[in-house]
Amino acid sequence: MMERTEPQTSSGVVGTASEEPLLQVNNLRLYFRTTKGVVQAVDDVSFVLGRRRSLTILGESGCGKTSLARALLRLLPRNVHTFSGEIVLEGVDLMKMNDEWFRKEIRWRKISYVPQASMNAMNPVLRVGYQIAEPLILHQRASREEAYKRAEEVARFVGLPVDFLNRYAFELSGGMRQRAIIAMALITNPRLILLDEPTSALDVLTQANIMNSLKHIKRVFDVTYILITHDIATSSELADEVLVMYAGHLVEHSPAEVFYKSPSHPYAQKLMASVPTLREDKALEFIPGRPPSLINPPKGCRFAPRCPKRFDKCDQEPPLFALDGGRVVKCWLAR
Numbered sequence: 001m002m003e004r005t006e007p008q009t010s011s012g013v014v015g016t017a018s019e020e021p022l023l024q025v026n027n028l029r030l031y032f033r034t035t036k037g038v039v040q041a042v043d044d045v046s047f048v049l050g051r052r053r054s055l056t057i058l059g060e061s062g063c064g065k066t067s068l069a070r071a072l073l074r075l076l077p078r079n080v081h082t083f084s085g086e087i088v089l090e091g092v093d094l095m096k097m098n099d100e101w102f103r104k105e106i107r108w109r110k111i112s113y114v115p116q117a118s119m120n121a122m123n124p125v126l127r128v129g130y131q132i133a134e135p136l137i138l139h140q141r142a143s144r145e146e147a148y149k150r151a152e153e154v155a156r157f158v159g160l161p162v163d164f165l166n167r168y169a170f171e172l173s174g175g176m177r178q179r180a181i182i183a184m185a186l187i188t189n190p191r192l193i194l195l196d197e198p199t200s201a202l203d204v205l206t207q208a209n210i211m212n213s214l215k216h217i218k219r220v221f222d223v224t225y226i227l228i229t230h231d232i233a234t235s236s237e238l239a240d241e242v243l244v245m246y247a248g249h250l251v252e253h254s255p256a257e258v259f260y261k262s263p264s265h266p267y268a269q270k271l272m273a274s275v276p277t278l279r280e281d282k283a284l285e286f287i288p289g290r291p292p293s294l295i296n297p298p299k300g301c302r303f304a305p306r307c308p309k310r311f312d313k314c315d316q317e318p319p320l321f322a323l324d325g326g327r328v329v330k331c332w333l334a335r
C-alpha cells in the first residue's frame with residue numbers, strides 16, 4: 001500500500017501490463033464561472049483506462065459526472081473558468097491540440113458521445129437513417145451511399161430493424177430511439193464511447209436489452225466505454241471498473257469485481273447499501289444530507305459532513321491512496 005500524492009499515472013487497474021492504456025487523465029479540472037462564484041465541477045481528477053475496458057462512473061446528482069464527460073470531449077460552455085490537466089488518448093495529449101484539430105481528429109472519430117437525455121433530442125424532421133449516417137458524412141466525408149450502407153450495418157448491430165431507418169424519431173419507441181443514438185455513436189468506429197445515462201428513461205427489460213447489446217458491441221468492435229449512470233445494479237452487467245465521484249472529486253476507482261463485493265470509500269459503501277435487492281430482507285440505507293455546494297466546498301474531505309466514519313484527520317483533504325488489488329481510494333481510512 002502506498003500514499004499517492006504525486007500526479008497519478010497508473011491506477012494499476014488497466015488491461016494488460018504490456019499494453020499502452022487507451023486513456024490517461026491527469027489532474028483534470030473543469031470549473032465554471034457563475035454570478036455566485038466559481039463551481040468546481042471536476043476537481044483534480046486522475047485515472048487510467050485500458051483498451052476494451054468498461055468504466056462505470058457513479059455518484060449522486062451534481063457530483064460532476066456529465067462535466068467530466070464534457071471535459072473529455074471538450075464540449076465546454078461559454079462560462080468556463082478553468083479547464084486544465086492532461087487527457088492522453090493513445091499516447092497523445094489532447095490538451096495540447098487546438099480546437100479545430102480536436103474537432104476534426106478526435107470528437108466522433110476517436111471519442112463519441114451519447115449525451116444525457118439525447119434520445120429525446122433527435123431531430124424530428126430528419127429520417128432516423130440519415131441521423132445515424134450523418135456523423136460519417138460530416139466528420140469523415142463519406143459519400144451518402146457509403147454512409148447509409150454503414151448505417152444499416154450498425155443498426156443491425158445495435159438491434160434496430162433496418163426498415164426503421166426510413167422512419168422519423170417520433171415513430172420509434174424510447175428503446176429503439178436509444179438504439180439509434182448508440183448506432184450514431186458507433187458509426188465512426190471510435191475507440192472510446194462516452195454514454196451518459198443511456199438507459200435512465202427506459203423500462204427495466206429495455207434497459208437489460210440495451211446493456212446486452214452494448215456488451216455484444218464491445219466483444220465485436222475494438223471499443224472502450226465510459227458509462228455514466230445512477231443505476232448501480234444494471235451497470236454492474238457491463239462494468240470492468242468503477243469510478244465514484246463525490247462533489248467534483250474522484251473518491252474511488254476500483255476493479256468491478258472487488259467494488260461490487262466490497263466498496264472501500266465510505267461514500268461508495270453508502271451508495272451500494274442504498275441499492276435494493278430482490279427477495280432479501282435488508283433495510284435500505286440512505287445518505288443523510290446533500291452533497292455540498294461546489295462553490296466553496298468543505299475544506300478537508302468533502303464527504304466529511306455526511307460521513308459516519310469521520311475523525312479528526314478528516315479536516316484535511318485526503319490524497320488518493322493506491323491499495324492492493326488495483327484500488328484507488330481518497331479516504332484517510334485507506335491509509
Ligand SMILES: Nc1ncnc2c1ncn2[C@@H]1O[C@H](COP(=O)(O)OP(=O)(O)OP(=O)(O)O)[C@@H](O)[C@H]1O
Pocket residue numbers: 032033034039041059060061062063064065066067068077079116294
Ligand atoms: N455550465 C455550467 N455553469 C455553471 N455550473 C454548471 C454548469 N454545468 C454544470 N454545472 C454545475 O456543475 C456541477 C456538476 O454538474 P454535472 O452536470 O456534471 O453533474 P452530474 O453528476 O452529471 O449530475 P446528474 O447526475 O444530475 O446528471 C453541478 O453543481 C452543476 O450545477
Ligand code: SF4
Pocket residue numbers: 265266267301302303304305307308309310311313314318330331332333
Ligand atoms: S476521509 Fe474521513 S470523512 Fe472522508 S470519507 Fe474518509 S473517513 Fe469519511
Ligand SMILES: [Mg+2]
Pocket residue numbers: 065066067116196
Ligand atoms: Mg449528468
